[in-house]
Amino acid sequence: MGEQREASASAAxxxxxxxxxxxxxxxxxxxxxWDDQGTxxxxxxxxxxxxxxxxxxxxxxxxxxxxxxxxxxxxxxxxQEETIISWRDPEAATELALxxxxxxxxxxxxxxxxxxxxxxxxxxxxxxxxxxRPASEHLEASRVLHSHDESFRSxxxxxxxxxxxxxxxxxxxxxxxxxxxxxxxxxxxxxxTQDRDFFPKLLDIFRMxxxxxxxxxxxxxxxxVRGISKYISVLECVR
Numbered sequence: 001m002g003e004q005r006e007a008s009a010s011a012a013x014x015x016x017x018x019x020x021x022x023x024x025x026x027x028x029x030x031x032x033x034w035d036d037q038g039t040x041x042x043x044x045x046x047x048x049x050x051x052x053x054x055x056x057x058x059x060x061x062x063x064x065x066x067x068x069x070x071x072x073x074x075x076x077x078x079x080q081e082e083t084i085i086s087w088r089d090p091e092a093a094t095e096l097a098l099x100x101x102x103x104x105x106x107x108x109x110x111x112x113x114x115x116x117x118x119x120x121x122x123x124x125x126x127x128x129x130x131x132x133r134p135a136s137e138h139l140e141a142s143r144v145l146h147s148h149d150e151s152f153r154s155x156x157x158x159x160x161x162x163x164x165x166x167x168x169x170x171x172x173x174x175x176x177x178x179x180x181x182x183x184x185x186x187x188x189x190x191x192x193t194q195d196r197d198f199f200p201k202l203l204d205i206f207r208m209x210x211x212x213x214x215x216x217x218x219x220x221x222x223x224x225v226r227g228i229s230k231y232i233s234v235l236e237c238v239r
Contacts, residue, residue, distance in 0.1 A: 021105050025057050025066045028095035038066045042098060042105075044112040053116050055109070057098070069096070071113055073120035075226065079110050111215075118206070118218065121225040162191050165201040167209075170220055177227035192228060 025037040040057045047054040047068060057067040069089060076087045083106045086097035100106035163169040176188050192198050202221065209217045 021109075022060065022101040023057060023105075024099040026097040026099065027092075028097075034097065040066045042067075042109060044071075044109060044116070055098075055113075067096070067098075071116045071120075073117050073226075077110075077113055077117075079106070082106060085110055085113070114219070114222065118222045118225070121222065121229065162188065162195065162198070165198055165205070167205055167217060170205070170217070170224060174220060174224045174227070177224065189228065 021041045021043065022039065023042045024039050026034040027037055029035050038059055040059045042055060042057045044053060044055060046052070047056065047070060050070065052070050054068060054070040056065065056069075058064065059066050069087075070091075072090070074090075076090070078086050080086060082103040083100040084097055085100075085106060086095065088095050098106075098109070100109075163172060173188065202225070206218070206221050208214075209221065
């Protein structure tokens with residue numbers, strides 16, 4: 001009797017998990033109408049033949065592949081209401097959407113996408129050049145930078161150094177990156193590239209927030225990293 005109950009409970013759990021990941025796949029047609037591509041089960045995993053994680057949807061009837069999508073660090077994903085995730089696929093050059101049977105499944109996949117994006121952002125930052133440049137290059141970079149920014153005024157005055165990299169100071173750095181004047185934004189990017197400890201410390205904070213499942217601060221770190229990447233890229237161009 002006990003074994004039957006356990007078997008029934010196990011079957012119910014499998015069915016519930018299957019329902020959580022059950023989705024309809026939609027593709028936006030040229031005429032602006034959403035075309036139903038089929039119903040299946042979505043998973044987040046490494047795509048065969050690729051080292052990158054992605055979304056796969058297998059048809060619930062014949063197990064054929066309905067969708068394969070490499071998750072990108074770009075800000076292309078949108079969660080609509082409680083059961084829809086949509087994005088514009090750069091490879092397919094079209095709008096795609098997943099409509100989930102259950103809101104819990106949508107939230108689970110959405111959280112996975114956000115986690116992968118954060119990891120991709122940190123991986124991308126690992127390839128950026130940081131640390132002090134030779135004095136001659138630094139002076140030339142400053143000259144070019146000031147020539148680009150002379151028509152802008154700093155909101156809070158010139159930034160001479162970054163505040164210590166800890167969780168309490170991240171909102172201040174994020175506010176400067178997102179809302180400050182262009183001079184402040186570029187100055188923050190310049191200071192970060194000169195500080196070899198900035199990204200290791202930020203990564204430590206990221207791991208701590210992951211361990212604590214602190215989603216609010218993880219989202220803040222994600223926005224911060226995305227903003228930093230943007231302005232460091234601009235700074236590299238003017239150099």
